[in-house]
Amino acid sequence: MDFNPCMKHKVVRKAVRMFAEAELGPIAHDIDRDARFPWEVVEKMQPLQFFGLQAPKEYGGAELDSISYAITIEEISRVSAAVGLCLTVHNSVGIYPIERFGTEEQKRRFLPAMTRGERIGAFCLTEANAGSDAGGVETIAVRAGGDYVINGTKIFVTNGGVCGTSLIFAVTDPQNPQRSAGVFIVERDTPGFTVGEIEDLCGMRANPVSSLFLEECRVPETNLLGRPGDGLRIGLVTLDTGRLGIAAQALGLAQAAFEDAVRYSKERQQFKKPISSFQTIQNYLADMATEINAARLLLYRACAVKDSGKPFGAEAAMAKLSCSATAMRVTNLAVQIHGGYGYSKEYDVERYFRDAKVTEIYEGTSEVQRMVIARAVLAQRT
Amino acid sequence: MVKMVVCIKQVPMVSELPWDQATGTLQRDLAEGMMNPACRAALEAALRIREAQGGRITAITMGPPMAEEILREAIALGADRGILLTDRRMAGADTSVTSYTLARAIEKTCAGFDLILCGFSTSDSETAQVGPQLAEELDVPGVGYVDEIVVSGRTVRMQRLSDNFLETLEMSLPGLITVTTEGALPRYVSLGGLQEAFSQARIETFDAEALGLDPARIGMQASPTKILSVASPTAGKKNIVLTGTPKRIVEQLIERFDDKIGGAIGKDLKADKKQS
Numbered sequence: 001m002d003f004n005p006c007m008k009h010k011v012v013r014k015a016v017r018m019f020a021e022a023e024l025g026p027i028a029h030d031i032d033r034d035a036r037f038p039w040e041v042v043e044k045m046q047p048l049q050f051f052g053l054q055a056p057k058e059y060g061g062a063e064l065d066s067i068s069y070a071i072t073i074e075e076i077s078r079v080s081a082a083v084g085l086c087l088t089v090h091n092s093v094g095i096y097p098i099e100r101f102g103t104e105e106q107k108r109r110f111l112p113a114m115t116r117g118e119r120i121g122a123f124c125l126t127e128a129n130a131g132s133d134a135g136g137v138e139t140i141a142v143r144a145g146g147d148y149v150i151n152g153t154k155i156f157v158t159n160g161g162v163c164g165t166s167l168i169f170a171v172t173d174p175q176n177p178q179r180s181a182g183v184f185i186v187e188r189d190t191p192g193f194t195v196g197e198i199e200d201l202c203g204m205r206a207n208p209v210s211s212l213f214l215e216e217c218r219v220p221e222t223n224l225l226g227r228p229g230d231g232l233r234i235g236l237v238t239l240d241t242g243r244l245g246i247a248a249q250a251l252g253l254a255q256a257a258f259e260d261a262v263r264y265s266k267e268r269q270q271f272k273k274p275i276s277s278f279q280t281i282q283n284y285l286a287d288m289a290t291e292i293n294a295a296r297l298l299l300y301r302a303c304a305v306k307d308s309g310k311p312f313g314a315e316a317a318m319a320k321l322s323c324s325a326t327a328m329r330v331t332n333l334a335v336q337i338h339g340g341y342g343y344s345k346e347y348d349v350e351r352y353f354r355d356a357k358v359t360e361i362y363e364g365t366s367e368v369q370r371m372v373i374a375r376a377v378l379a380q381r382t
Numbered sequence: 383m384v385k386m387v388v389c390i391k392q393v394p395m396v397s398e399l400p401w402d403q404a405t406g407t408l409q410r411d412l413a414e415g416m417m418n419p420a421c422r423a424a425l426e427a428a429l430r431i432r433e434a435q436g437g438r439i440t441a442i443t444m445g446p447p448m449a450e451e452i453l454r455e456a457i458a459l460g461a462d463r464g465i466l467l468t469d470r471r472m473a474g475a476d477t478s479v480t481s482y483t484l485a486r487a488i489e490k491t492c493a494g495f496d497l498i499l500c501g502f503s504t505s506d507s508e509t510a511q512v513g514p515q516l517a518e519e520l521d522v523p524g525v526g527y528v529d530e531i532v533v534s535g536r537t538v539r540m541q542r543l544s545d546n547f548l549e550t551l552e553m554s555l556p557g558l559i560t561v562t563t564e565g566a567l568p569r570y571v572s573l574g575g576l577q578e579a580f581s582q583a584r585i586e587t588f589d590a591e592a593l594g595l596d597p598a599r600i601g602m603q604a605s606p607t608k609i610l611s612v613a614s615p616t617a618g619k620k621n622i623v624l625t626g627t628p629k630r631i632v633e634q635l636i637e638r639f640d641d642k643i644g645g646a647i648g649k650d651l652k653a654d655k656k657q658s
Binding site (some may be wrong): 044 | 395414416448450451454455570571572573574576577580
């Protein structure tokens with residue numbers, strides 16, 4: 001067991017950090033304030049293969065291992081969690097399901113434009129009456145000749161406002177949603193596909209989260225991923241992978257908040273001393289550092305299990321549960337250490353604090369993660 | 383087809399490096415390494431020459447085994463080969479011995495080179511000596527502090543800013559150029575490039591024996607330069623209150639700060655005073 005990062009992982013971290021600090025650092029605050037998606041940075045990310053992090057080289061991907069992938073998302077999110085969110089959703093629940101479950105024809109048709117970043121991916125499960133309960137999906141896909149005609153409304157779609165290729169979770173038989181669920185690849189220019197208003201959210205404001213409407217949206221049957229009825233299985237595997245990315249995103253947020261808190265505690269003077277000299281602040285910093293390290297180890301281990309080809313659902317859930325809880329606690333303490341300034345938009349910790357909350361909600365709430373973990377624990381022989 | 387050698391160096395990432403408050407020195411053991419910014423600019427210049435003219439780029443570095451990092455990064459950025467000169471006996475070399483070592487290694491591994499590109503200086507020691515000394519060691523012409531390079535045939539045309547004059551120079555190949563950070567902005571490394579540089583590229587490693595170096599001419603013991611101490615310059619602040627009549631205050635001001643005030647207004651106040 002080697003706990004030291006290998007040379008590649010160190011270089012990946014430095015390379016991504018250099019890019020993120022130079023290109024996203026100067027605008028991270030403004031794009032949050034203005035709820036603006038930074039296309040100008042996306043254009044710089046495209047040739048560097050940020051949009052094909054783990055996809056095979058033959059489809060234009062970088063073929064990174066999962067720990068390098070996590071480090072990349074962590075480092076981008078350390079500077080802008082909203083851009084980190086765009087990347088992780090695009091890579092792990094946009095590209096990955098097509099790469100894993102798609103036919104050769106589907107991979108050739110959809111992946112190159114996605115890995116080039118020309119078509120940003122989105123995964124659309126959540127509806128007004130479905131989210132944690134995937135069986136509650138009401139979007140319906142009806143077979144018509146060689147096509148499927150899809151009708152329904154998806155909500156809270158990450159990347160919704162900018163997506164080029166969406167994976168739509170729909171059922172073919174509303175009487176039997178569990179067994180008839182399917183994942184359909186729908187491109188933005190398909191007639192009947194429209195993007196709703198951008199949501200006005202607490203955090204991750206530079207990511208255009210929106211509703212998507214499908215009205216008589218007709219796609220060829222070759223746009224169905226896997227076999228009819230495979231939807232639930234594809235959804236579950238996809239979410240396991242997605243959780244590693246969200247864990248990495250939460251970890252990057254926690255790291256950013258921690259670094260700001262350490263720096264501020266050394267600068268801020270009270271009672272004629274830097275506040276870092278007070279034991280209470282030291283205790284906060286010690287707890288933050290410990291939790292971040294523990295969460296990071298869980299995440300990298302889950303990534304290593306995934307790359308070894310073994311089932312990693314419980315590990316991914318643990319990593320996501322731990323990293324998001326850490327992000328929440330660490331950003332909260334970082335605001336506390338900054339005092340009144342931490343509550344001001346003048347300081348980044350205010351943004352980190354707002355951004356952190358949703359990591360406990362999306363890609364499976366913390367309650368769902370516990371459900372997944374408990375199921376794995378109880379399945380083991382005692 | 384220009385055969386290029388880019389000399390690169392791993393330097394500590396100073397922005398991430400803690401200072402020892404007591405001694406005022408860098409805690410180098412905690413340092414993360416990175417490619418020296420001017421070396422990155424030299425590599426960028428080489429990549430652009432290759433894009434325009436065709437060519438082959440060899441990145442070479444001397445350093446501890448960890449310096450392999452920047453060779454892999456150079457390959458990820460587009461270098462065709464990476465050569466690591468590493469040997470405990472080479473450690474502690476000053477610029478003169480470094481130039482000697484690099485020159486022999488280039489002669490052995492990159493015979494028939496057209497152009498050698500170096501960063502004009504490194505961010506950790508700032509001597510700017512290795513490039514010019516290397517040109518001497520290899521007995522080729524060298525030009526320092528270059529911003530722009532255009533190769534045509536066996537000639538290279540360069541631009542550099544010198545005392546606020548823009549100089550255009552020409553040199554015949556083979557030759558050596560040291561590159562500033564004022565030219566084209568170095569590209570970012572692509573993630574697929576990094577993955578391939580780590581999974582497929584082979585780094586060629588040489589020690590003193592493999593290079594056939596004279597042991598008496600390498601490392602710290604062969605280096606004429608000795609570093610006695612390294613310290614951070616401290617910029618102190620002091621408030622001084624001048625008192626007296628306005629005339630007396632002005633006189634004191636001139637007495638104490640005549641050189642600074644004179645420098646700011648472009649006059650030698652002491653000389654003026656003597657004349658009057």
